[in-house]
Amino acid sequence: MVRYFIKKLITLVVLLLLVSITVFSVLYVLPGDPAQIILGLNATEETLANLRAELGLDRSFWVQYLGWIGDILSGKGSWSINYDMPVYDLILSRLAVTGPLALMAMLIGIVISVPLGIYAARHQNRPGDMIVMFFTQLGLATPEFWLGILLILLFAVKLGLFSAGGFPGWSVDVWGSLKALLLPAFALGVIRASILTRLTRSSMLDVLREDYVRTARAKGLRERSVVYVHALKNALVPVLTILGLQLGQLLAGAIIIENVYYLPGLGRLVFQAIGQRDLPVVREIVLFMAAAVIIVNFLVDMAYASIDPRIRLE
Amino acid sequence: MEENLLEIEDLSVHFHTPEGIGRAVDHVSLSIAKGETLGLVGESGCGKSVTSLSILGLIPSPPGRIHSGHIYFDGKDLRSMGENALRHVRGRDISMIFQEPMTSLNPVLPIGRQVAEPLMVHHRISRQAALEEAVQWLNRVKIPAPEKRLHEYPHQLSGGMRQRVMIAMAMVCRPRLLIADEPTTALDVSIQSQILSLMEGLRHETGMSLLLITHDLGVVAQMAKRVVVMYAGQVVEVAGLQDLFERPFHPYTQGLLKSIPRLGSRAAGKKERLKEIKGTVPSLLDPVSGCKFADRCPRVFDVCRERQPELEAIRDGQQARCWKTQFSERSGRYA
Numbered sequence: 001m002v003r004y005f006i007k008k009l010i011t012l013v014v015l016l017l018l019v020s021i022t023v024f025s026v027l028y029v030l031p032g033d034p035a036q037i038i039l040g041l042n043a044t045e046e047t048l049a050n051l052r053a054e055l056g057l058d059r060s061f062w063v064q065y066l067g068w069i070g071d072i073l074s075g076k077g078s079w080s081i082n083y084d085m086p087v088y089d090l091i092l093s094r095l096a097v098t099g100p101l102a103l104m105a106m107l108i109g110i111v112i113s114v115p116l117g118i119y120a121a122r123h124q125n126r127p128g129d130m131i132v133m134f135f136t137q138l139g140l141a142t143p144e145f146w147l148g149i150l151l152i153l154l155f156a157v158k159l160g161l162f163s164a165g166g167f168p169g170w171s172v173d174v175w176g177s178l179k180a181l182l183l184p185a186f187a188l189g190v191i192r193a194s195i196l197t198r199l200t201r202s203s204m205l206d207v208l209r210e211d212y213v214r215t216a217r218a219k220g221l222r223e224r225s226v227v228y229v230h231a232l233k234n235a236l237v238p239v240l241t242i243l244g245l246q247l248g249q250l251l252a253g254a255i256i257i258e259n260v261y262y263l264p265g266l267g268r269l270v271f272q273a274i275g276q277r278d279l280p281v282v283r284e285i286v287l288f289m290a291a292a293v294i295i296v297n298f299l300v301d302m303a304y305a306s307i308d309p310r311i312r313l314e
Numbered sequence: 315m316e317e318n319l320l321e322i323e324d325l326s327v328h329f330h331t332p333e334g335i336g337r338a339v340d341h342v343s344l345s346i347a348k349g350e351t352l353g354l355v356g357e358s359g360c361g362k363s364v365t366s367l368s369i370l371g372l373i374p375s376p377p378g379r380i381h382s383g384h385i386y387f388d389g390k391d392l393r394s395m396g397e398n399a400l401r402h403v404r405g406r407d408i409s410m411i412f413q414e415p416m417t418s419l420n421p422v423l424p425i426g427r428q429v430a431e432p433l434m435v436h437h438r439i440s441r442q443a444a445l446e447e448a449v450q451w452l453n454r455v456k457i458p459a460p461e462k463r464l465h466e467y468p469h470q471l472s473g474g475m476r477q478r479v480m481i482a483m484a485m486v487c488r489p490r491l492l493i494a495d496e497p498t499t500a501l502d503v504s505i506q507s508q509i510l511s512l513m514e515g516l517r518h519e520t521g522m523s524l525l526l527i528t529h530d531l532g533v534v535a536q537m538a539k540r541v542v543v544m545y546a547g548q549v550v551e552v553a554g555l556q557d558l559f560e561r562p563f564h565p566y567t568q569g570l571l572k573s574i575p576r577l578g579s580r581a582a583g584k585k586e587r588l589k590e591i592k593g594t595v596p597s598l599l600d601p602v603s604g605c606k607f608a609d610r611c612p613r614v615f616d617v618c619r620e621r622q623p624e625l626e627a628i629r630d631g632q633q634a635r636c637w638k639t640q641f642s643e644r645s646g647r648y649a
C-alpha cells in the first residue's frame with residue numbers, strides 16, 4: 001500500500017506540474033495584451049511598456065512561469081485585473097457555489113445510478129431493464145443546458161416551486177441557497193447518472209457471471225448478500241474509476257449550467273473572465289479545476305486500492 | 315440395499331439460446347448412497363456441470379431451465395422447494411467445490427470471512443466464533459499458519475492452497491453431500507493427489523457422500539466405487555469401478571478407457587487424452603433420432619441411426635445405453 005501510495009503521489013505531483021506549464025503556456029501564446037486591456041485602446045506606447053514592465057510581461061516565459069507558480073505556492077496568487085482583488089479570494093468565494101453544486105450533482109448521480117444499474121443488471125433484457133436502457137440513452141443524448149432550461153420551465157415558470165435562477169448567498173439564506181442549487185445539480189447529476197447507470201449495469205452483469213458469485217450462492221447466502229456484498233464490491237471498481245473522470249465533465253458542465261441559472265460560481269466567473277480578458281483569473285481557475293480533477297482521481301485511486309487487495313498488496 | 319441420499323430422476327435441463335434449445339441434460343437419472351463416492355465422467359461439454367448445478371438450483375437462468383425431472387435429497391424433492399428453503403440446503407446439507415479455485419473465490423474478500431460465511435448464515439453464530447471455527451477447518455485441510463491466512467486474500471495463495479480453502483469452506487457446516495466438479499483439473503499433477511486424498515479423508519471421517527465429477531478416469535479409479543458415464547447430455551453407462559475397467563460395455567466407455575494415457579506417458583498423453591475417439595460430440599441443439607454416439611461409434615449399425623437405445627441392465631450394477639444390449643455378442647450380428 002505504501003509503495004502504491006508513493007507511486008501515485010509522484011504521478012500526482014508530476015501531473016500537476018505539467019498541467020500548470022500547459023495552462024500557463026496556452027494563455028501565454030493566446031492573443032490579447034493584458035496591459036492593453038487594463039489601460040484601454042487610447043494608451044500610449046510608453047505607458048503600455050511601463051505597465052508591461054511593472055507586470056513583468058516583458059520578461060522571458062520561464063521567468064514569468066516561475067514567478068507565477070512561486071506566487072501560487074506561497075499562497076499569494078495573482079491579482080485580478082477586472083475585480084481588483086486577489087484571485088484566491090475570488091476563487092474561494094465562488095467555490096462556495098460550485099463546490100456544493102458539483103457535490104450535489106455527483107451525489108444525485110450516484111444515488112440514481114448505482115441502484116438503477118444494479119436493478120437493470122439483475123433484470124437483464126426484461127422490461128425494467130429496457131426502460132432503464134431507454135431513459136439512459138435519452139440522458140446521454142441530452143445536453144445539460146437544455147435539461148436545465150426544461151427544468152426551469154417546468155418547476156420555476158409553470159409550477160412556481162423554484163426560482164428561475166440566481167443565488168441568495170449562504171450567509172443570507174441557507175435553505176434558499178440550497179434550493180437554488182437543487183435544479184442545476186439535478187440537471188448535471190441526471191446526465192452523469194446516465195453514463196454511470198450503464199456502467200454499473202455492464203460491470204454488474206460481468207461480475208454476476210463470475211464463478212465466485214456462483215460460489216456465494218452455493219454457500220446458501222441470501223440473494224441480498226450475494227449481490228450487495230460479493231458482487232457489488234467487485235463491480236464498483238470500474239465504476240469508481242469512471243466516477244473520477246466524470247468530475248472533469250461535471251466541472252465543464254458547471255460552466256454552462258451556472259450561466260443558465262445565473263449562479264455566481266467558478267464556471268460563471270471563468271466564463272466572464274475570458275470575455276473580459278482577465279488573464280490571471282482565467283489562468284488560475286483553469287489550473288484550479290485541472291488540479292481538482294487530478295486530486296480527485298488520486299483519491300479515487302486510493303479508494304480503488306482500499307477495495308481491491310490485489311492492488312493494495314502488490 | 316443402502317438408502318440413497320440423493321436421487322436424480324429423469325432430469326432434463328434446457329438452455330434457451332438464440333440458436334435454439336440446447337438439451338444440455340437429457341433425461342438423466344442417477345443416485346448416490348449414504349457415504350458413497352460416485353464418479354461422474356465424460357468429455358467436456360457433456361453436461362456434468364449442468365447436472366450437478368441443477369441439484370442446488372444454480373443453473374444460470376436465463377438461459378438455462380430445468381425442463382423436467384425430480385431431484386430427491388434425503389427423500390425431499392429439492393425442485394419443489396421454495397428458493398428460501400433451498401437456500402438452507404445449500405452450503406449446509408449439500409456443498410460444492412469447483413474447478414477453478416482462483417475464480418471461485420471472491421478476490422476482494424479475506425479468506426477467513428469467506429470460509430466463515432456459511433457458519434454465519436446457517437448456524438447463526440457470531441463472526442468471531444465463525445472465524446475461530448474457520449481456523450480449525452483451515453488447519454484440517456492442512457493450510458499452514460491458518461490464523462495468518464484469515465486476513466489474506468485469494469491472490470496471495472497458490473492454486474493448491476486455494477482449492478484447500480474451497481474445501482474448508484464447503485466443509486464448515488459438515489454437509490452430507492459434497493459435490494466436487496473437476497476439483498483437481500486446474501491443479502498440478504503433484505498437488506492433484508494431495509487434494510484427492512484430503513477429500514477422501516474428510517469423506518471417511520464425516521461419513522458424507524461425494525459426487526466426484528471429472529473427465530479423468532485416473533481420478534475416478536483412485537476415488538470412486540461406482541461410476542456414471544455421460545455422453546452428450548445422457549447417461550450412457552453405469553458401472554462398478556471394477557466392471558468399468560475390466561468389461562466396459564458401451565463403445566464410448568471403451569473408447570474413453572483406451573484413451574487413458576499409460577503411466578509414464580502422462581505428460582505426453584495429457585493433450586491428446588481423448589484423441590482415440592474420432593469425431594466430435596453432436597450439437598445439443600438439434601434432436602438426434604438415433605443414438606447420439608452413432609457418428610463416432612466404431613460398431614455402428616443401421617438401427618443405431620434410426621432409434622435411440624434405452625439404458626438397459628447388463629448385469630447386477632451395470633447398465634448401458636446401447637443397442638448391443640438387445641442384439642448381444644451372442645447373436646454375432648453386432649459384435
Ligand SMILES: Nc1ncnc2c1ncn2[C@@H]1O[C@H](COP(=O)(O)OP(=O)(O)O)[C@@H](O)[C@H]1O
Pocket residue numbers: 329331336338356357358359360361362363364365374377598
Ligand atoms: N450458460 C450456458 N448457456 C448456454 N449453454 C450452456 C451454458 N452452460 C452450459 N451450456 C450447455 O450445456 C452443455 C453442458 O455443459 P457442462 O455441463 O458445463 O459440461 P461439462 O460436462 O464439461 O461440465 C454445454 O455443451 C453447453 O452446450
Ligand SMILES: [Mg+2]
Pocket residue numbers: 359362363364495496
Ligand atoms: Mg464442467
